[in-house]
Every structure is written in C-alpha cells, then in structure tokens.
Amino acid sequence: MTFHDFNFNEQLLEGVLSMGYTTPTPIQEKTIPIILNGEDLIACAQTGTGKTASYLLPVLNYISNTHKHQISALVLAPTRELAQQIDQQVEGLAYFTGISSLAVFGGGDGMAYEQQRRGIQNNVNIIIATPGRLIAHLTSGVLKLNHITHLVLDEADRMLDMGFQDDIMRIISYLPKKRQTLLFSATMPGRIRTLAKAILTDPQQINIAISQPAAGxxxxxxxxxxxxxxxxxxxxxxxxxxxxxxxxxxxxxxxxxxxxxxxxxxxxxxxxxxxxxxxxxxxxxxxxxxxxxxxxxxxxxxxxxxxxxxxxxxxxxxxxxxxxxxxxxxxxxxxxxxxxxxxxxxxxxxxxxxxxxxxxxxxxxxxxxxxxVLAGIQPVKQERPHGGAYGDKRRRPNRYKGNKPKPASN
CATH class of the missing domain: 3.40.50.300 (P-loop containing nucleotide triphosphate hydrolases)
Structure with missing residues (x-):
C-alpha cells in the first residue's frame, strides 16, 4: 500500500511525498480510511509509530476539499513541546495546500499570548493547544469554536495523568455536538474508556503494538x-x-x-x-x-x-x-x-x-x-526519623512528656 491509495487531495499528496513519505505505517494504514469515512475513533499506539500523521492527513484532506476559511479542527495535547511538534508537522504536510495552523500553549510572556490572540482572530484552519491556555482564550471571548468539524485528543492518557480531565470536558462544552472526534492514547486504562464513552459516538477501535519497545x-x-x-x-x-x-x-x-x-x-x-x-x-x-x-x-x-x-x-x-x-x-x-x-x-x-x-x-x-572502578563508592547511610543513623544503639527519645502514668491499682 502507498499514500496514493488514500486518494488524498492533489496538493496534500504533493506535500506528503515531498516529506519523503512513501509507505504508510501500520497505524496510518488502519486509521486513515476510518477517519476519511467520517467515523469517530479510539486508537491505541505508542509514540514513534506515525500516529500524528495518521490523524493529520485525513483532517488536512477534509479541510483541503471544503476550502473554508475558519477554525475547523482542534487538536489537544498534554505539553507545549508536543503541541509545537504537531504544528511543525502540519506546516510540512500542508505546505502546498494553503492550510494554516497555530500552536497555543502557556509558559510564555504577554507578547506570546498576544501573538496567539492575533493568530486566532485571523481564523487559522487548525489549532493545536494545551488545555489550560486554550481555556484562557475561550474565556476571554476571542476564540470561537462553533465551526469545529474535527476534535483530536493526542496522548489522552497523559492529559488525564496531568489532571486535565475537567479542562477537556469544559473545552468540549464549547464545541458543536455534531463533529468527528478522534482519541489517541498510548495506554487504555479504564478512565480513558470512560472519557471515550462520554465524548465519542459509536467509535471504531484500533490497537497497534501496545507497550512493546522497538526491536532495535x-x-x-x-x-x-x-x-x-x-x-x-x-x-x-x-x-x-x-x-x-x-x-x-x-x-x-x-x-x-x-x-x-x-x-x-x-x-x-x-x-x-x-x-x-x-x-x-x-x-x-x-x-x-x-x-x-x-x-x-x-x-x-x-x-x-x-x-x-x-x-x-x-x-x-x-x-x-x-x-x-x-x-x-x-x-x-x-x-x-x-x-x-x-x-x-x-x-x-x-x-x-x-x-x-x-x-x-x-x-x-x-x-x-x-x-x-565504581566498586569502592559506598552508599550513604540513611538517617533515622528520630536522629542517628540506622544501626546506632543510642536510645530513642521518650515519646512521653512529663511523668509516665502510674500503673492502675487492682
């Protein structure tokens, strides 16, 4: 199978091939047809399997074919580094399509926030965001998500580990109920399934090589x-x-x-x-x-x-x-x-x-x-809670203050 078999938009395919992509990875081969078909999806795959392109390509294909100048897709990520990484992949894959994207995350100064605000007002096609900073833009009133057609939760398990579940549900309350939702996670604990049940509709499920390190x-x-x-x-x-x-x-x-x-x-x-x-x-x-x-x-x-x-x-x-x-x-x-x-x-x-x-x-x-050469390095003795190293024969302090109670008489 090659990327030609997905029948992508011509400009999108040109971007894919220019980045050296020829044969889809297993996660891409299984998930792209499902997403192109408009179905919700739960995909379980670890990093390094090509999962980012597996959801970006069909989303980019949809936006390329609709030609709408509006915020159509929202990708939520747990960290600013991942948000930037996804944004860079959009830039490469969508180079010939004219599709725009914006990474929205915290940790910067006021100038960074203002740049994000201006980018939002320009109606970029895709926003890639960490939950906390996205909520700040939503509550300010500058960001409207009423035209979202695609919601992606990338590394959903990590977002829940970081305590973002309430933020995720709050963000979803701003989105249209009619949308395609894609959830990608490296692990699939019970709380991920509970979240999926709450926000996805009749999702397809794909599992790829869970928790196995690369053979190399x-x-x-x-x-x-x-x-x-x-x-x-x-x-x-x-x-x-x-x-x-x-x-x-x-x-x-x-x-x-x-x-x-x-x-x-x-x-x-x-x-x-x-x-x-x-x-x-x-x-x-x-x-x-x-x-x-x-x-x-x-x-x-x-x-x-x-x-x-x-x-x-x-x-x-x-x-x-x-x-x-x-x-x-x-x-x-x-x-x-x-x-x-x-x-x-x-x-x-x-x-x-x-x-x-x-x-x-x-x-x-x-x-x-x-x-x-390291054998002679000795471990440092751990300190006892009440003073003195373990093995120290000194008497521990009396836990009672004052006189000990007298034994009761018969």
Missing amino acids: IDQQVYRLHDQQKTPLIKLLLKDSAYASAIIFASRKEIVKSLYKELKAAHVHAEAFHSDLQQGEREEILLKFKNKLLPVIIGTDALSRGIDVEGIDLVVNYDVPGDPEDYVHRIGRTARAATTGTAITFVNDRDLKRLKNIEQLIDRPISQKELPE
Missing part, C-alpha cells in the same frame, strides 16, 4: 546504589560511541543537580525542566535536534514531547514508576528502524518497578556488570 533497542540494567549513579553516567558518556544521549530523571531537582555535576566534569549537556522560560526550552531542543548539543537531561515531559532521530543512548537515571513511561522513555532511541541503547539504573528500592517493566514488555532485561 539494546536494553540494559545496572544494579547499583544512588551514590554510584552519577559516576557511572560520566563513564558512559566518555564512550565515543554515544554521540547523542537523553538522560531521564524522576524530578527536576535531580535534573538540575545532575546537570551541575556533568558541567563540572566538562560534559556538554543541558537541563530541560519546567523552571526554564519557553524560549530557553525551545533553544535547547533545537540545538539537540541539530546535533549541536550531545546530551540533554530531563523529566518525563521529554519522553513524549521530543521527536528526534539518531539518538544513540537513553539512560533512566531513575526507574519510572509507571512501566508505560519506561516504554516511552526508551522509545526516544531506535526510531525510524535504527538501533540504539537504553540503560536503566536500578537500586534496591526499584526492584519491584523493574519486575513490573519486565512483565509489561514480556522479557527480562539484560543485567550488566558494574565497572570495577
């Missing part, structure tokens, strides 16, 4: 304690085989601390976290994408908001609490049929999480021997 990923595990993690990172990054690497940590405080350690070790890296200004985040991603920055350190916001080919190494500095997040993290490497390495640091507290991951991917992960 060499998955490895190192058993170690926390004080060995950063020294091991430094050793790994000295390996010239890794020209491009992402390090995932569980919290932005760890991201900042690790960045300082690597900077002191003369490793060219940048920290990516929510405390940065939007312009700073965009600059880091652009440098990383253009191979001007070899190492980027971030939290799970990066795992679904970055689409860069040629990443050689992904390191899980911390084991993610959700096994699905592990799949998304390591899915940053071995994209587009390439190969890559994914290394996970596992301490004693994380053994259960590792077991859950191995159950999810239905295979054990290869355990690597820790370099001998």
